Amino acid sequence: MSLNSYTITSNEHNERLDKVLTALSEDASRAQVQVWIKDQHVTVNDSYQKSNYKCQEGDLLSWEVPEPEPMEVLAEDIPLDIVYEDQDVIVVNKPKGMVVHPSAGHNSGTLVNALLYHCQDLSGINGVMRPGIVHRIDKDTSGLLMVAKNDKAHTSLAEQLSDKSVERKYVALVSGVIHHEYGTIDAPIGRDPKDRQKMGVVEGGKNAVTHFKVLDRFEEHTLVECVLETGRTHQIRVHMNYIEHPIVGDPKYGPRKTLDLNGQALHAKELGFTHPSTGEYLHFNSELPVELEQVLVDLTK
Numbered sequence: 113m114s115l116n117s118y119t120i121t122s123n124e125h126n127e128r129l130d131k132v133l134t135a136l137s138e139d140a141s142r143a144q145v146q147v148w149i150k151d152q153h154v155t156v157n158d159s160y161q162k163s164n165y166k167c168q169e170g171d172l173l174s175w176e177v178p179e180p181e182p183m184e185v186l187a188e189d190i191p192l193d194i195v196y197e198d199q200d201v202i203v204v205n206k207p208k209g210m211v212v213h214p215s216a217g218h219n220s221g222t223l224v225n226a227l228l229y230h231c232q233d234l235s236g237i238n239g240v241m242r243p244g245i246v247h248r249i250d251k252d253t254s255g256l257l258m259v260a261k262n263d264k265a266h267t268s269l270a271e272q273l274s275d276k277s278v279e280r281k282y283v284a285l286v287s288g289v290i291h292h293e294y295g296t297i298d299a300p301i302g303r304d305p306k307d308r309q310k311m312g313v314v315e316g317g318k319n320a321v322t323h324f325k326v327l328d329r330f331e332e333h334t335l336v337e338c339v340l341e342t343g344r345t346h347q348i349r350v351h352m353n354y355i356e357h358p359i360v361g362d363p364k365y366g367p368r369k370t371l372d373l374n375g376q377a378l379h380a381k382e383l384g385f386t387h388p389s390t391g392e393y394l395h396f397n398s399e400l401p402v403e404l405e406q407v408l409v410d411l412t413k
Contacts, residue, residue, distance in 0.1 A: 120171040130163035136308045190226035200265040208254040213242045235266035255380025268388035279384030282338040285377035286357040290334040297351040301344040311346045320344040322351045330411040
């Protein structure tokens, strides 16, 4: 078991223990956290409390994360939008709302479950929970994702990501009007110290660079193309929020009052990489989701 501790700040004062601990636990659901508390894996100031305990500023939380029970990842007959496939790689167009790989609270309905049904020959470098997965996009981000079908391909694609030779272009609809045509956001990203469920631009964070250009402007919004130089968690979402142009519909970083969209208006539109075996450069382009296209039409009226 791993032992963790955290001192309650004014931000969590009077919040329920289970709610605070869920926010501090990256992959655990609230139901799981409640089991930890019930099974006495959690203490507050060296005493056991119930899930509804109201945390006080200065309280010291200590908790052990129980070793997870072995999880079997099952193949599931889920439709896949396959853009390209050969013996080494698969490029899929992931729909909004689909989690990429199983984790606590998401052990079915993921892209990996669908891939295992489609083909059994996926790379094993990332283990049983993430076969073939070289990079990820968020659950509510749609678009292109490359998957490795063997370890050689996985190594090659991972090296290309590391040396920044993979082309990844996203399209995002953001709040507010950006008046300049181009921009680069070079700001380190790490866990937000005020909200452990969020990432943020923080001192000592990991290097993160996003380039953007304006594609279209509307009365209160801007359509931008973002190019990733690095691949940090929630990078585009955090960076656009940092320059005060958060992505429309983003439940974590966006404004509360927003357009009627089910999730953030962020789409992984273009993907380019060198084929692991042939050395050929492959480039793919994905149409914007119908829902986002309709929003753009409505904004031009």
